Amino acid sequence: MSQSDDAQHYFTQQVAHLLQGRDSAVVDAAQLTDFDWQQLCFEREDQLELKFSGAGGEKVFRFGYEDYFVAEPYVARSPAERCIGRQDKLVLKKKYPGYKDTVEFQLADGAATP
Numbered sequence: 001m002s003q004s005d006d007a008q009h010y011f012t013q014q015v016a017h018l019l020q021g022r023d024s025a026v027v028d029a030a031q032l033t034d035f036d037w038q039q040l041c042f043e044r045e046d047q048l049e050l051k052f053s054g055a056g057g058e059k060v061f062r063f064g065y066e067d068y069f070v071a072e073p074y075v076a077r078s079p080a081e082r083c084i085g086r087q088d089k090l091v092l093k094k095k096y097p098g099y100k101d102t103v104e105f106q107l108a109d110g111a112a113t114p
Contacts, residue, residue: 018092068102090106093105
């Protein structure tokens, strides 16, 4: 596995851990990774793209929408087409509560918005 694959695997495991036994959780964005970054941007393409950038360069994670989801940019609290910092809070939310299924990302109250 490459470093990027390891980082993406950690991210996936961390999201599952933070949601363990719950349908939603509010977390600091920094909790999602085990590497340093300054800015996380959410982009809706053919897949969900999470772009982490900082002094160490850029890491891009790509996920199918059946795994991770963000609503269209015009939906309230959607992080789509926005960037946040490590200190910002995100809501991790099971799209279908009670099932191990798609996780939706939302901006928590007070998160930075453009």
